[in-house]
Amino acid sequence: MDHFSIQAARREKVFIKRLTAGLTYRTGTGRQNKIESHDAEAVYITTARSQRPIRIARDKLRAAIRHMYVRRTATRKEMERHHAYSSAMLGLVGVVLAGLTKIQRTVRGLLRITMIGTRYFFSGCERDPTALRIIKANGGKMLLMSYFHLRDDPGWLRRIEQVGFTAEERRCVLIDSGAYSLHRAKQDGKDVRPICVEDYADWIKQHRDHLYGWMSLDVIGDEAATRANYEYLCARGLRPIPVVSIHSGDEEFERYVQEDHDIIAIGGVALMLQRSQKRKATAMLRRIVARWPNQVWHLLGCAYIPLLREIGVTFSDSAAAVLAASNKRLITKAGQKTRRDMTKNELTASIVRELVKLEHYGLGRRPQYGQIALQI
Structure with missing residues (x-):
């Protein structure tokens, strides 16, 4: 099993x-x-x-x-x-x-x-078998992988199986379009192939039986283009998890909430955290979650544990387990600290274990089934 x-x-x-x-x-x-x-x-x-x-x-x-x-x-x-x-x-x-x-x-x-608690998707390991093995060995259950990297990699599914994900667990992969990676590559002056929504849809259709789900193809800074891509995927029978920027107005959030999605992803958080805007990001997310308390949320690119514990979203992801470890940084429940005495693999393992704990944060006491009267 x-x-x-x-x-x-x-x-x-x-x-x-x-x-x-x-x-x-x-x-x-x-x-x-x-x-x-x-x-x-x-x-x-x-x-x-x-x-x-x-x-x-x-x-x-x-x-x-x-x-x-x-x-x-x-x-x-x-x-x-x-x-x-x-x-x-x-x-x-x-x-x-x-x-x-x-x-x-x-x-x-x-x-x-x-479920109470935050399910964590580990990203940044599409081409790193060592990181995949460490994630699996230390309790990581789910992966977020980027179409930007997988579109030219026919061996990605086999690589997951080789590190220990069983046939039943292959639906552990949530696909991100890679729009942010494309945006960063262009900013760095790299000559990269653009992401075509038609190609993205074809790839998802080919692999959908192996996927946990897939994000919409967002266009950084262009809500109209992002919406057009979302509608195209829906028309292909591939209704995605919509991505809404944390900076979007209430009307944009309300539009997707009213469409009754299982999950809505919030983007733009990672950039705010990189700019040391933790308090502002927390306040904005607190307001969003309070405004739509019955919506299930996924935070894109967030490994700031104090924020995740306070806001209590159902899903989050980031490449922090790989990137922070590469920079000799250890992520703890209080934040980050430098640990030059630990190897990269030791740091990655420790970070994975800490982020996995979020799944159990906020759980109640053991129920007494013989006495319970539950409103469900």
Whole structure:
């Protein structure tokens, strides 16, 4: 079994072991569900409308829990793939993961369950097998890779497998268009091939079965061109994670929020942090998250742990584990410090472990399943 399947099996086993008959919980619509009994094969639930218990197979329950550990967020509609009674399944998953999740409601009224903590995507290692091995060995689960670097690299998927990501875990890669890398290369006077949205779409379509997801092709400083690329990808059936600049107005954020995306990425944070604008970036993000509390956010290029812990976004990424280590810098929960006594690989490993901990930050106490009454 892969890492996420093991996590799901362990959590379900603990839940079943502590479960007592009669546990009740309420759905988001206020209806009460009751767990009547369970056996080696299934859990049996009654609802306010059911005339007899609904059978939820435990293997289906584990698959739904695994989905949460992998994706970190899901709506009731997404649970339909695991059980016809998606509301009952979503509620049961919420009970099993009590203390690990929060409940949100989308702009279209659907219930969304989202894991607490920040899932970290490690970037900057497309052509660095050593860094990939260190990330994998120290608990890194997800990678962010740039189309800018992968478009001419047919061996990238094989390289991931060689460092230990199993077939089940190959969807660990989130694709960034590489617009920022292209922008930087042009600023440095390099002669680089531009990123064509048609080519980007073709590449995604070819590799989509191996991807966690993909970002829209943003154009630095041009919201209209960024929007046009987003609409093109949608028209190709490749709805991306939209990228909105932290400096965009509320109307731009509101437009994407109203389109009901699972995740919206916020760009421009990395540049603010590089310019020592930590307080300003934190204040701006605090306002954005407070303005749209039910939206799931991904911060692009952020490894500043105090900010991530305060804001509590669901996803973030950066190349800091590789770049900071190259500069003899160690990232800690308080910030960065120079460590010339550590090798680059030791620094990378330590940084990876610190960023992985964000996934568990803010979690509640161990639930007492026999007594819980959960609003889900």
